[in-house]
Amino acid sequence: MLKKIKVEHVVPGMYIQELCGSWMEHPFWRTHFLLNDPKELDTLRNSSIREVWIDTAKGRDLEGAGEAVMEAEREAQVQASLQAAAAVERHQEPVSTAEELQRAATICQKSRHAMTSIFGEARMGRAVDTELARKVVEEITDSVTRNSRALVSLARLKNADDYTYMHSVAVCALMVALGRELGLEEAELMAAGEAGLMHDIGKAAMPLEVLNKPGKLTDEEFAVMKRHPGEGYRILQAADEALHPITLDVCLHHHEKVDGSGYPEGLTDEQISLFAKMGAVCDVYDAITSNRPYKNGWDPGESIRKMAEWADGHFDTKVFHAFVKSLGIYPVGSLVRMASGRIGVVVDQSDGSLLKPVVKIFYSTSSGCRIPPRIVDLSAPHHQDAIAGREDPAAWPFPDLDELWSGLPGHAG
Numbered sequence: 001m002l003k004k005i006k007v008e009h010v011v012p013g014m015y016i017q018e019l020c021g022s023w024m025e026h027p028f029w030r031t032h033f034l035l036n037d038p039k040e041l042d043t044l045r046n047s048s049i050r051e052v053w054i055d056t057a058k059g060r061d062l063e064g065a066g067e068a069v070m071e072a073e074r075e076a077q078v079q080a081s082l083q084a085a086a087a088v089e090r091h092q093e094p095v096s097t098a099e100e101l102q103r104a105a106t107i108c109q110k111s112r113h114a115m116t117s118i119f120g121e122a123r124m125g126r127a128v129d130t131e132l133a134r135k136v137v138e139e140i141t142d143s144v145t146r147n148s149r150a151l152v153s154l155a156r157l158k159n160a161d162d163y164t165y166m167h168s169v170a171v172c173a174l175m176v177a178l179g180r181e182l183g184l185e186e187a188e189l190m191a192a193g194e195a196g197l198m199h200d201i202g203k204a205a206m207p208l209e210v211l212n213k214p215g216k217l218t219d220e221e222f223a224v225m226k227r228h229p230g231e232g233y234r235i236l237q238a239a240d241e242a243l244h245p246i247t248l249d250v251c252l253h254h255h256e257k258v259d260g261s262g263y264p265e266g267l268t269d270e271q272i273s274l275f276a277k278m279g280a281v282c283d284v285y286d287a288i289t290s291n292r293p294y295k296n297g298w299d300p301g302e303s304i305r306k307m308a309e310w311a312d313g314h315f316d317t318k319v320f321h322a323f324v325k326s327l328g329i330y331p332v333g334s335l336v337r338m339a340s341g342r343i344g345v346v347v348d349q350s351d352g353s354l355l356k357p358v359v360k361i362f363y364s365t366s367s368g369c370r371i372p373p374r375i376v377d378l379s380a381p382h383h384q385d386a387i388a389g390r391e392d393p394a395a396w397p398f399p400d401l402d403e404l405w406s407g408l409p410g411h412a413g
Helices: 038-045 069-088 097-123 130-146 150-155 160-181 186-198 201-205 219-225 228-237 245-253 274-289 300-314 317-327 401-406
Strands: 002-006 014-019 033-035 051-055 335-338 342-348 358-364 369-377 387-390
Touching: 033 038, 097 130, 097 150, 097 160, 097 201, 097 342, 130 150, 130 160, 130 186, 150 160, 150 401, 160 186, 160 274, 160 317, 186 245, 186 274, 201 228, 228 245, 245 274, 274 300, 274 317, 300 317, 300 387, 335 358, 342 369, 342 401, 358 401
Parallel strands: none
Antiparallel strands: 002 051, 014 033, 014 051, 335 342, 335 387, 342 358, 358 369
């Protein structure tokens, strides 16, 4: 039986079914769990959460509880109805990239913990926690709706050790941003986000020595890795609740190519769904921009250029063009050389032109030294400077490049 109680009445041994309030305000990344650790109880009581739902069938009951069963059940139904209504209409006011970055960093951190748990459970043969996955998708979708660039940019800054988990977070955000550019409805955006988050769950079934190999895979090892879409499909079919059919489709088909050279089924253009085509683009972009055990990621701008070279035969043209528009030709974090000879990093996109983003100028090539950082919107009227081309970050001594564009110390992932 479910009961809603105040946090001060929670005691060890209770099964927490739900923490009332936004997932981002919760002191735990889990959505339901048996509370046995006194430290966790202290954390809960010191948080902003004031009420919780407990399941007395799975844990300790409230001592001396006098609530009527029917009243508790009615309240649970009301709560479920309110949550369903909120899911239908998730209005978010637009904010600047700088404003969203701090909140996006927190979402990245909590999402990494959640995905570590989801992959760990799948590796042990347990069902996917769909409720936890949907909480992650909701927060990522809300962030991307407020600002389509902040979380997408931060999720790229993952450590090589976190790649498997944070890649899922990044692809979720990229799918939502791309879906918005393609004009998808709210329900489709949520489905696209869920598909992005779960697209690589099959890697939980891959041998760790192959998955984490710090070098190029042999033909035999690559053949093993090519089984991960099918394994993921199997894992998702056994989830604790039915997932959206789009999620299963993207999981199975995100490595298909429009010319039929992909896997696992060698599908061609018209046989691949829109969402699987979206997954293919988002998966590749995050993979090539991320640091891996065997190579450093490419600069975002260089990655877009490389993908444009591969687009014919690999990606759907309409989907790829929408993807570029969602990120910009020079995505946030791209290192660029200005026509004036100065060096800057892209910090935002402008409304005026994909070729004229907002850039933080911080280095003078003529003097060979740093200059006081200055943010310029290249699309502003009468602005004379322009981007002359991309620069390779590896060729420059800028160890703080990520901090320069994000304003955040260290890595978000």
